[in-house]
Amino acid sequence: MKPTQRKYQDPTRKDWVVGIISLVIFVIAITVGALLLFTDYWYLWLVLVLGGVVILVLRQTRDYACRCRECGNEFEISFFTNLLAPHGVDKEGSWQWLKCPSCKKRTKVTVIKITK
Numbered sequence: 001m002k003p004t005q006r007k008y009q010d011p012t013r014k015d016w017v018v019g020i021i022s023l024v025i026f027v028i029a030i031t032v033g034a035l036l037l038f039t040d041y042w043y044l045w046l047v048l049v050l051g052g053v054v055i056l057v058l059r060q061t062r063d064y065a066c067r068c069r070e071c072g073n074e075f076e077i078s079f080f081t082n083l084l085a086p087h088g089v090d091k092e093g094s095w096q097w098l099k100c101p102s103c104k105k106r107t108k109v110t111v112i113k114i115t116k
Contacts, residue, residue: 008065008074008112011093015113022059026052057083066096066109073102074112 030049037045057079065076069092077085077098086097094111 006065006076007115008067009115011064011111011113022056026056053083063114064111065114066098067112068100068103068105068107068109069095070105070107071100071103073100075101076114 033045033048061082095108099106
């Protein structure tokens with residue numbers, strides 16, 4: 001049995017809104033946690049922060065892939081690569097700084113959505 005080829009598309013406006021809302025909720029949670037827990041229960045605050053980062057990165061890894069801006073190759077990355085790679089947003093959309101497995105160039109790659 002041949003593995004099915006995953007399909008990709010550019011992120012929609014809804015994807016951007018869901019991502020921004022997720023980040024805002026995370027920032028609010030760590031801010032409130034810092035105010036309430038940091039002095040006496042700093043270890044709970046640290047668990048809250050690390051748990052939130054893991055959840056956000058797992059979601060990103062599951063739902064998104066990358067497209068090389070140099071050669072157009074589309075590929076998926078691991079959890080740890082996603083966690084450690086520099087991220088940003090520019091006029092071409094969301095990006096990560098990665099090495100393309102096809103052309104072997106280290107460059108910005110565009111983040112694209114995986115369609116199920």
